[in-house]
Amino acid sequence: MSTATIETTTTHAHEDHGHDHHHDLPWYRKYVFSTDHKVIAKQFLLSSLFFLFIGGAFALFIRWQLAYPGKPIPVIGSILPDSWVTEAGSGIITPEFYTQLLTMHGSIMIFFVIIPFAAGMFGNFCIPLMIGTDDMALPRLNMWSFWLVPPAGLIMMAGFFTDTGYAAAGWTSYPPLSAQTGLAKFTISGQTLWTISIFMVGFSSIMGAVNYVTTVLNKRAKGMKLFDMPLTVWALFITAILVTLGTPVLAAGLAMLFMDNFLHTSFFLPDNLVTSSKYFGGGQPILFQHVFWFYSHPAVYIMILPLMGVVSDVMATFSRKPIYGYKAMVFAIAGIAFLGFIVWGHHMFQSGMNPLLGTTFMLSTIVIAVPSSIKVFNWLGTLWRGNIKFSSAMLNALAFVSMFIIGGLSGVFMASAPVDIYIHDTYFIVAHIHYVLFGGSLFGIFAGIYYWYPKMFGKMLNERWGRLHFTLTFITFNVTFFPMHVLGLGGHMRRIYDPNVYDFLKGLSDVNEVITIGAIALGFAQLILVFNVLYTLKKGKRAPRNPWRANTLEWAAPEHPGHGNFDSDITVYRGPYEYGVEGRKADFWPQWEPGASKTVNHRTVVVEDESRTFGAH
């Protein structure tokens, strides 16, 4: 072990300390076009929160229509314009606007909320701090990766002002519907703008991802081996590889779709369609689905793997225990990522692709259940014989694990191709995606926000409001999304404007109403989080350097680190999860404190403990 001395004992504020030359930067380089990874992370946080509320509001419109079809939307309905938005003068949204809302809800939540939160915010904030370096390898590229998002968002939202309104072909935008064969050449429609916008956020993802890979491989602190990295960094690293391999394929698909839509080529359009425009034909609609899902299935993992890492870190810290099976967790993440590339066809069992492929994709998909269950069992193993503190972050992490179990189990149903025949394109799928993406990813994001907020803003979030926010969210989430399984079993198709058209769905209107009430409560519960974030930002308690008594490197940085992050050189001496080591006074042993240990029967035993009293409080 090296004997490098490390100054880690200071517990006083260091905000003004650090790299003075950065203070020469003009304000717009510090707060707007900043290359500091922490500022970029905060920008991702703000933009994602903003879009979270827009996407959530759209969801409430959808829910209102499903529970009370033909009734005007309260308050807001009266100010919506007539024409294609509402039935003239009634405040009831039109079927056309309904499909636009569901398209925008899906697109915003996936491309502007979950992916920027998961990869953008956590990737930017956690990677440099957790591997003990001053910034990303390519800070300027990093800045660009954020600054493509706001214009992309504006472009997508501008669809509202085109003649036909927002894009309306679902977030999957399958052609020929998304090619809009009825419009003349060179018509800029909401769908055209959607394609451009997603193309741009795709580039934002790629720029972020190549940066993460480079940074993780080249900029780790002295002594940090790959298997000394926290699971958050591992997960983000593997996710970044997914992004670099998958997103260019989506970009290709979107480019072709754009040409079909705007220039009337026919990559995805067969001959002799009954449509007012003239196409040459010869294209294949199913091709788009292959290209789209080749990216968008890995994208599902892009949206959840980083949070699996975050949740692992939060659980280890608040269970005061090492992660059970650290290497198994890493291999499980890698396994899920690899399998993610060979399962895309399970979205297409009923699409008309050759049923022979259905067999292949079903078997590969079912295999994914194995690494997923490895992860769940290891999380349970982490809780075993821990000393569990129910902080807001931990509660959200536990919600992640439990909701991921439900979402994972409902995934087995649709992985089985014959069962999928019936439940495909019903609310069962909607229930599943929300259990994984809201119950999973979003609870993971909340856990991460509660956990890293002190390092991000130098203030502590209010724990009582945090627990209130968690409790309300957890209850209303389940009230909203669990009954959707029931709708799905009843055969309720997704994306329909009015279920009452069908006799076989008439018994389900009560279920729809319960869901809507739950959804409205769920939406309002999120205001507590926003209030908590904004209020504590101004008036919150100052955060100490290591409030959770955690081991990973970000807690070696000052309370509110400036540009350059660390006020001392960092050397790594051990893995990230040495909690409760026998022979040490403190129940944690940070990665940066010198000392030697050995492993006896899967337990760590102190050989030499050179660390000075490390006081967090």
Next chain:
Amino acid sequence: MDRILSYFDMLPWFPENTSTFGGELDSLFAIIYWISVGIFFLTFGIMGYFLVKYRYDRNRRGYNYHGNNVVELTWTVLPTILFAFIGLYSDDIWERTKYSSRLPKADVQVLVMGKQFGWQFLYPGADGQYGRNAYTHRDECRKLITALNPFGIDSTDPNSMDDFTTENQFKVPVNANIVMHGSSQDVLHSFFLPHARVKQDVVPGTWMNIWYNIFKTGKFELACAELCGGGHYSMRAEYEVLSKSAYDAWVDKKVAEAIAARSPQPAVAPQADTATVASLTK
């Protein structure tokens, strides 16, 4: 025990099954469902127990233990066996219901064509033979497809004389293998018969195999399950499952109508039956 289990039983929410393979699909769903309920209680039980038993106590420490490969291997192998079983069992049913090579011999053939926003059907008539159309002669007849002739029927072919079409309703005989070939004239649609557990996307430019065998007579609904535009929700059709004799009588009637409509001017495309659909509610 049965009473307790019945609280967790979500299966009664399914609409009544009416097709031969539907029972198999439902029981496969039930198998996965009860396995899931078991795993749910196992994992949530363990988690709840740990959360209570190992809750924070300032006099205790977390146990520094990094995991054990034997345990890891156990919980890798056991799920693998379980899921491999589910996968192989599912595949057997999948092959029987969807593989083109397992398509049963057709007792009745129908072509179905989706459009924004409705369903059109073409029956081969009394001779059981289609005239030349976009299904039988894709290359020649696809260019005949128009909004009024969605199947691209070549009306000069004598075999097409007794072919007849219906719109937003169709009838099939009970206990017979119905083989449909589906396509679309504009965007993707999905042919969804909830009661018969049938779902198949139809794709413009291609013909999809759809088959089923229904054992119950009555009136049921057909829905579109793939977003196809603003009117997606209203893309509803009705079908009636008739006894063999009632079905034959209906076909004879429709054939007679089709021939009568075409006789004076054989070059004109057949008129679609555009009768509006009454609601099923009595």
